[in-house]
Amino acid sequence: MAGVLVLLSGAGAVRAQSSALRGGPAAHFPNKPIRWVTGGGPDAMARVLGQKFTDAWGQQIVIEERGGGGGMMSADLVARATPDGYTLLLATGTHTISPNYFKMSYSMERDFAAVSVLGTITFILSVHPSLPVKSVEELLALAKAKPGEINYTSGGTGSPAHIITEYLRLKTGINVIHVPYRTVGQAVTGLIGNQAQFMFVVSPASVPQVKAGRLRGLAVTALKRSPAVPELPTMVEAGVADFEALAWNGLMVPAKTPRDIINKLHAESAKSLKLPDVQERIAALGFEAVGNTPQAFAIFLKSELDKWARVAKATGAPNLKSCFRCW
Numbered sequence: 001m002a003g004v005l006v007l008l009s010g011a012g013a014v015r016a017q018s019s020a021l022r023g024g025p026a027a028h029f030p031n032k033p034i035r036w037v038t039g040g041g042p043d044a045m046a047r048v049l050g051q052k053f054t055d056a057w058g059q060q061i062v063i064e065e066r067g068g069g070g071g072m073m074s075a076d077l078v079a080r081a082t083p084d085g086y087t088l089l090l091a092t093g094t095h096t097i098s099p100n101y102f103k104m105s106y107s108m109e110r111d112f113a114a115v116s117v118l119g120t121i122t123f124i125l126s127v128h129p130s131l132p133v134k135s136v137e138e139l140l141a142l143a144k145a146k147p148g149e150i151n152y153t154s155g156g157t158g159s160p161a162h163i164i165t166e167y168l169r170l171k172t173g174i175n176v177i178h179v180p181y182r183t184v185g186q187a188v189t190g191l192i193g194n195q196a197q198f199m200f201v202v203s204p205a206s207v208p209q210v211k212a213g214r215l216r217g218l219a220v221t222a223l224k225r226s227p228a229v230p231e232l233p234t235m236v237e238a239g240v241a242d243f244e245a246l247a248w249n250g251l252m253v254p255a256k257t258p259r260d261i262i263n264k265l266h267a268e269s270a271k272s273l274k275l276p277d278v279q280e281r282i283a284a285l286g287f288e289a290v291g292n293t294p295q296a297f298a299i300f301l302k303s304e305l306d307k308w309a310r311v312a313k314a315t316g317a318p319n320l321k322s323c324f325r326c327w
Helices: 042-057 069-079 094-100 136-145 160-172 184-192 201-209 261-272 277-283 296-314
Strands: 002-005 034-038 063-064 087-092 112-127 153-156 177-180 198-202 216-220 248-255
Touching: 034 042, 034 069, 042 063, 042 069, 042 112, 042 153, 042 261, 042 277, 069 087, 069 094, 069 112, 069 248, 087 094, 087 112, 094 160, 094 296, 112 136, 112 261, 112 296, 136 216, 153 184, 160 177, 160 198, 160 296, 177 198, 184 198, 184 201, 184 248, 198 201, 201 216, 248 261, 261 277
Parallel strands: 034 063, 034 087, 153 177, 153 198
Antiparallel strands: 002 063, 087 248, 112 198, 112 216, 112 248
């Protein structure tokens, strides 16, 4: 059963609507609670920003978790919702990967309108300390010297860690074996237990293990170094050209949602992401705030969909299910 968290409004939360929006659909938006559907990853970003939306508008933001199928349950629900701004999707990078492994009832480009990328997180190429490598170069050399003998793990076939490693395999020609788990947490535990030798682990899960010596970090997948582990190079600095892979959270609504409502959601998102307390909270979660425009998000979304489609096709991604509803 879906979990629901209601974010209650704070004292003095009601704010007057912008006069610039009077007369359009956003003139009285919102005048009832808003449903923010999550799935395909943690809901922390929605909880942080949802409280700020509630404080600004005086309406409850109801966080509704619809996990399952790599984010497909949440996306299917929002795609079929009334396009009035009262049903939101917390989109993640997983939503741009899943279409390559499952047949969808929806299209991320056709059935959704972009509002804003809220934040991004880097992955860390992490290895078990027993593996005799201390750099990406050494890992690649070992994998090439022992084809088919080194294992990598992920939270399941079609998960971000899986396809990012396929991306690495495609760019470098290494032959490594996939050991999938059902969840990211299980995969990280398996890596720590030396059931696999390496994994692209999202930064908040990797950093504590790296600092405790349970894992060894080799590089980050962003194009710039992470403040959490500034000693680690980027994959590009480590010698893998044009290598970038980010986890991200974005705000999306059903297609045909009125443009002025989209603009209002974007304006409040961008404003909230600039607040010092929000930046402090999401930084602790590993996020770097973004808050870009709907147009920029739409371009980013297409680039992510195209990129992972190319990787999946080139590495022979199977279509595992005839329909996500099989989950």
